[in-house]
Amino acid sequence: MNTPRRRMSSDQVHPTTNSWRRRRFLLIGVPVGLVVMAILLLGPLMLRSGLGLRIIAKVESLRLDYAYTTGDLSSTKAATAATAIAEMVPLSTQSASGMHSAAGPLRIHPTNPRYFADGDGNLVYLTGSHTWSNFQDNGGSDPPPAFDYVAYLNFLTNHNHNFFRLWTWEESRWTTETGDDDYWFNPMPPDKRTGPGTALDGKPKFDLTQLEQTYFDRMRTRIVAAGERNIYVAIVLFNGWSVAAAKGGFGSNNPWQGHPFNAGNNINGIDGDLNGDNSGEEVHTLGNPAVTALQEAYVRKVIDTVNDLDNVLYEISNESDGSSEEWQYHMISFIRSVEATKAKQHPIGMTVAWPDGDNVALYNSPADWISPNGDISDPDVADGRKVVLLDTDHLCGICGDRAWVWKAFMRGNNPIFMDGYDGAGYGVGGAGFDFNNPTGVSLRRNLGYTRMYAERIDLAAMSPRGDLASTGYCLAKLSASAEFLVYAPSGGQITVDLTGVTGEFHVEWFDPTTGTSVDGASIVGGATQSFTAPFDSDAVLYLFQSAISVTATPTFTVSSDTAVSEEEVIPTRLLQPTLAPTAQPISSPQYYVPTIDGN
Known part of the structure; x- marks a missing residue:
C-alpha cells in the first residue's frame, strides 16, 4: 500500500461543514461539561454505581463519531472525557473508579496473576493497537516516509488504549514480503556505520563494537512520550523476520543481506550465517558466542536507556523460529540479572515462535508474560501461570473482530491488535490494509470498551467462569458484592447461574456496536436467571451488587440527537476518511495538532 490514498476535500465529505463545526460545542462541549459537572457534584456515588463511567462511555462514543465526520480524531486538544474528568476529580474518587496514575514498573498482580499491578498495587489490564513502523520508519525510499508518532499516540488515547509493542527491525534494507529492492528502515540497526568498506546495501560497513546513540535517544523519547499518556510500551528487542531469507512462505527479498551480522556488512569479522545458506536464523541461537556477546551489549544499552521509566516492558523477539527457544530463555535471564543491579525491574515477555510455534515453550519459560498462538474464534482461558497478552499478530495476523476482543477479555486475557494502521509498512505486513474497514x-x-469495564469491575477478584453462563464467556466474582460480566456473541437469550450467590443484582446491558448501555430490571440471586438482550446484535450483560444504591439517571441525557436535529447530523457511514501523509520525524515530544483523518 505504497500509493497514498486520496484525501477528500471538506466539500466532498459533507456540504454543511461550516454549519457542522459551529455546532461542535453543542454536540461535544456541552455533554462533556455536563458530565464533569455531574461527577463533581455527585462524586463517588455516581462512580461507584458505574453511572459516571457509563455516561463517559456515551460521550466518548459521540466524540469518536464526531471525529469520523471531521477528520479530527488525532487532535491533542480532543482529550478523552475520561482523561478530562480524571484531572478534575479528587484522587480518592479516581481510585474508586479505576481512573488513576501510579508510579512504579508493572509487576505480576499478587492475587490475580492473569494481570499486572502498578506501583500502588492497582490492577492494570493492558490492551491496544500496535503497528510495524511505530519506532523505525520503513518504506520504499531512502530515507523512508516518516511515521507520525504523535498522531499515533493521539489515536491510541482517543480509543482508550494503554499498550503497544514498539517494533524493532534488525536489518537496514529489504524484507521477505516485498520484492521492492529499495525498501529501507530508519533508524537503521543500532551499530555505527564507520567503514572502511561498503556493505551489501551500498552504505558504509558496520562497526559492531560501537553503538549509535541517536537510535537509543529515539527509543527513550518515544517511550517517555507514551508514558505521558499513561501508555505502557513493550520494547521488541529482536525480530525473527529480520534474519530469515524466507519465512512462512514469504521470500520476495532477503533481509539477511541488510543485517549487521552478515559477513559482508561488518568490519569485525562476524559471520552469523553458521551453515552458509545465506540466511541468519543462527543469530537467534546460542551457536556463536561472539554474536551473543554483541547482542548482550545491545540489550544492556537498552536497559541503561530506559531503566528509570515505569511504563516499560521487554519482549525478546518477534516470531523467531523454533530453534530460538534456549536463546530467548538466555536473554530473559540476562535482562533479569542486569536489572537486578538497577533501581527498577520490568516485566519480560516471550512471544510464540513462527513457524513451528509451541506454546509449551512459552509456559515453561522464565518470562513474566507471553503471547501464544491459538484459535481466533475460541480463545484459550488464561489460567494465571503467565500474564497473557493475546495478540492477533500470532493468531492470524491482521485479523479478528470485536467478538474476539470480548471473548478474549472474558477468558482472562489482555487482547492486543496487530493494526495495519496507515498502511505505510507495506513491506512488513501492511500491504492492502484498509484503515477504515468497519470490522x-x-x-x-x-478494545477501549473492555478497558473501561476492566477499570470499573473488581477484576482483581474475578476469574473466567464460562461454566456459569450459557454463552460460555463470563467473568465472575462470587464473594461479597458479587459481579458477573457476560458476553453474548449472538445476543438473544442468556442464562446465568446465580445459585451460588444471594441478594439483589443490578442489571446493565452494554451495546458493543454503539458504546452505550441501558439498565434492566433488578433480579435476585440464588437460582439460574434468564435474560434477553435488548440489542439486535451481540451484547454484554453486567450483573452487580453494591452497598451503595444506584442513583437515578440525571435529567440531562447524552445522545446523538441532543444538540442537533436528525437532518443536521451527518451519518458516519457515508464518510470514507483516510490517513493523511505522515509528518517529519520528531526528536522530542511535540504536542502539536497532527494531520490524520479517520477512525
Whole structure:
C-alpha cells in the first residue's frame, strides 16, 4: 500500500461543514461539561454505581463519531472525557473508579496473576493497537516516509488504549514480503556505520563494537512520550523476520543481506550465517558466542536507556523460529540479572515462535508474560501461570473482530491488535490494509470498551467462569458484592447461574456496536436467571451488587440527537476518511495538532 490514498476535500465529505463545526460545542462541549459537572457534584456515588463511567462511555462514543465526520480524531486538544474528568476529580474518587496514575514498573498482580499491578498495587489490564513502523520508519525510499508518532499516540488515547509493542527491525534494507529492492528502515540497526568498506546495501560497513546513540535517544523519547499518556510500551528487542531469507512462505527479498551480522556488512569479522545458506536464523541461537556477546551489549544499552521509566516492558523477539527457544530463555535471564543491579525491574515477555510455534515453550519459560498462538474464534482461558497478552499478530495476523476482543477479555486475557494502521509498512505486513474497514474500526473501539469495564469491575477478584453462563464467556466474582460480566456473541437469550450467590443484582446491558448501555430490571440471586438482550446484535450483560444504591439517571441525557436535529447530523457511514501523509520525524515530544483523518 505504497500509493497514498486520496484525501477528500471538506466539500466532498459533507456540504454543511461550516454549519457542522459551529455546532461542535453543542454536540461535544456541552455533554462533556455536563458530565464533569455531574461527577463533581455527585462524586463517588455516581462512580461507584458505574453511572459516571457509563455516561463517559456515551460521550466518548459521540466524540469518536464526531471525529469520523471531521477528520479530527488525532487532535491533542480532543482529550478523552475520561482523561478530562480524571484531572478534575479528587484522587480518592479516581481510585474508586479505576481512573488513576501510579508510579512504579508493572509487576505480576499478587492475587490475580492473569494481570499486572502498578506501583500502588492497582490492577492494570493492558490492551491496544500496535503497528510495524511505530519506532523505525520503513518504506520504499531512502530515507523512508516518516511515521507520525504523535498522531499515533493521539489515536491510541482517543480509543482508550494503554499498550503497544514498539517494533524493532534488525536489518537496514529489504524484507521477505516485498520484492521492492529499495525498501529501507530508519533508524537503521543500532551499530555505527564507520567503514572502511561498503556493505551489501551500498552504505558504509558496520562497526559492531560501537553503538549509535541517536537510535537509543529515539527509543527513550518515544517511550517517555507514551508514558505521558499513561501508555505502557513493550520494547521488541529482536525480530525473527529480520534474519530469515524466507519465512512462512514469504521470500520476495532477503533481509539477511541488510543485517549487521552478515559477513559482508561488518568490519569485525562476524559471520552469523553458521551453515552458509545465506540466511541468519543462527543469530537467534546460542551457536556463536561472539554474536551473543554483541547482542548482550545491545540489550544492556537498552536497559541503561530506559531503566528509570515505569511504563516499560521487554519482549525478546518477534516470531523467531523454533530453534530460538534456549536463546530467548538466555536473554530473559540476562535482562533479569542486569536489572537486578538497577533501581527498577520490568516485566519480560516471550512471544510464540513462527513457524513451528509451541506454546509449551512459552509456559515453561522464565518470562513474566507471553503471547501464544491459538484459535481466533475460541480463545484459550488464561489460567494465571503467565500474564497473557493475546495478540492477533500470532493468531492470524491482521485479523479478528470485536467478538474476539470480548471473548478474549472474558477468558482472562489482555487482547492486543496487530493494526495495519496507515498502511505505510507495506513491506512488513501492511500491504492492502484498509484503515477504515468497519470490522477493524469496531475492534479498536471495543478494545477501549473492555478497558473501561476492566477499570470499573473488581477484576482483581474475578476469574473466567464460562461454566456459569450459557454463552460460555463470563467473568465472575462470587464473594461479597458479587459481579458477573457476560458476553453474548449472538445476543438473544442468556442464562446465568446465580445459585451460588444471594441478594439483589443490578442489571446493565452494554451495546458493543454503539458504546452505550441501558439498565434492566433488578433480579435476585440464588437460582439460574434468564435474560434477553435488548440489542439486535451481540451484547454484554453486567450483573452487580453494591452497598451503595444506584442513583437515578440525571435529567440531562447524552445522545446523538441532543444538540442537533436528525437532518443536521451527518451519518458516519457515508464518510470514507483516510490517513493523511505522515509528518517529519520528531526528536522530542511535540504536542502539536497532527494531520490524520479517520477512525
